Amino acid sequence: MTEKRTIVIDPVTRVEGHAKITLHLDEQGEVSDARFHVTQFRGFEKLCEGRPFTEMPSLMARICGICPVSHLIASAKACDALLAVRIPPTAEKLRRIFNMAQIVQSHALSVFHLSSPDLLLGMDADPAKSNLWGVAERDPQLARDGIRLRQFGQQIIERLGGKRIHPAWVVPGGVSEPLSLENRDAILATIPEALAIALRTLAWYKQISRAFREEIGSFGNFPSLFMGMVKEDGSITFYDGKIRMGDAAGSMVADGLDATRYFDYLGEKVESWSYLKSAYYKPRGYPEGMYRVGPLARLNVVDRCGTEHADQELAEFKELQRAAVLSSFHYHQARLIEILYCVERLEQLLNDPEILSEHVRAEAKANALEGIGASEAPRGTLFHHYKIDEQGLVRWANLIIATGQNNLAMNRSVLQVAKHFVRGNELLPGMLNRVEAVIRTYDPCLSCSTHAIGEMALRIQLVGPAGRVVSEATRP
């Protein structure tokens, strides 16, 4: 007699944080449903209540060790709104540099350290070798490039913020210190190498991605909305702009949305099986309002990047599919294009005559009781929303994180991949690796989105209808 079974992948490997995947099989051993569960809980929105709002940027940066800068930026912008000040132009440019350095190092982590084993060694590679050592053995230059690009971003953050992780340089009203000539020149000297790495990695990626036709066709390849921030002229921005929502046909369903009115058009739903909330576009309801954010979404909604090489790559990217680029596999390419753009744009900003100005902070006390800050983090649009009392103490906070906004799409992607590759009667490592790999395309940051680091082994269980473990396998 056949029976319904469940496959549990717990924890999911090579992602930032704790999660598990459950695949439900029907009587024929075919996948009938799939769930991506985020099992860690952090609760930053609650623990910041009662703290002085001036502490918020530093406190919020502790949400994540990978993208603390993103939280610093969004939090500081919310605090600027509480001060009701316009920060000095140089401070804004320095924050842009800081944010882009963070995007480079975070994207490099995703592409080189987390996903390159799949891309270089293949989805069916021996799990014991599917790691940085496997990459180093097969293509040491690629591994060195990943390390160098991460260093490039981290060193900029360190030169500006004083340290690589959890820097406190971004403050309400601007930044705490101007950029020195020495640091400016030192960063500029590293640009040519970073640019060369970005260009050759894109060339490599476009070559090897041809071998993944089946994955491209089944990794989150479905219609959805795409959301991102754009400048007035429709070009890419990571710091400030209006929100655009595009659809699968490549049309814009909403444009010029005010990021500080996010609650008018974005909703969040809590599901019992995950600590990660699911965001949706309110006018379409839940779950039809599913949308994606991050590199793929940003490149789908922008008209141009505004730098020479990135614009060439963007034009090529937009030709990948007929209308909007739907397959989540293409997040990888979008990520590399954004690295390229950031490197080019960093050079422009560092050569700006105003960049060494010493006027980098606007001083004020709280002048408003509510403030919202939004920016583009590596994984997508990030919102910080605070309410304070007359004493300047935080009374309420709400954070909308990129990974939560991708939650519906990640779940649907897992189901699509599982239905395509998993056959319950014969579980092979390559099948399950693909289920994890589609999650990696989104580069979810679960520490951020649940507002723990732990064991990163993979455990797969087959559980019968009575809850009995039918079969179990572990991966190093």
Next chain:
Amino acid sequence: MPRVLIVACGNPLRCDDGLAWRAVEELHRLCLPQDVEIIAQHQLTPELSSPVSQVERVLFLDAARRGQPGELRCEPVLPLHASGAFTHDFSPASILSLSQELYGKAPQAYVISLSGECFDHGETISATVETTLPRFIELVVRLTEESLRTGYPLSPSVCE
């Protein structure tokens, strides 16, 4: 170009886990020679393999959970290929291995550790560790000076 690299590892917000950071503060005050570079990190990351490959000797400083609180250890470490799927659990041995793999060089290295007593939330270190910390720093300074004096591998007794 630095000849000796000191890598301090730990979390200064978890009491004794941050002892290596405290040691680094003191080492900065002691003004070590220019050819000594000091890096303090929360955890070891693959990026360290690059600076590690460029020096003659590496000293990894860390708090230990094993042993009696206040127990001081100095142990040579050799490259060891890690088999883990991710990079959160990088060890000094795996950093050396990656350095060898990617840059063709793995310098002589030591792990200098001090057993902690309290790893709870907090920025203070325990009295036991506080008492032993000067000896820990003394050992780091001695190994650094020894490393700069001779380009040869240090004798096994250097840790004694």
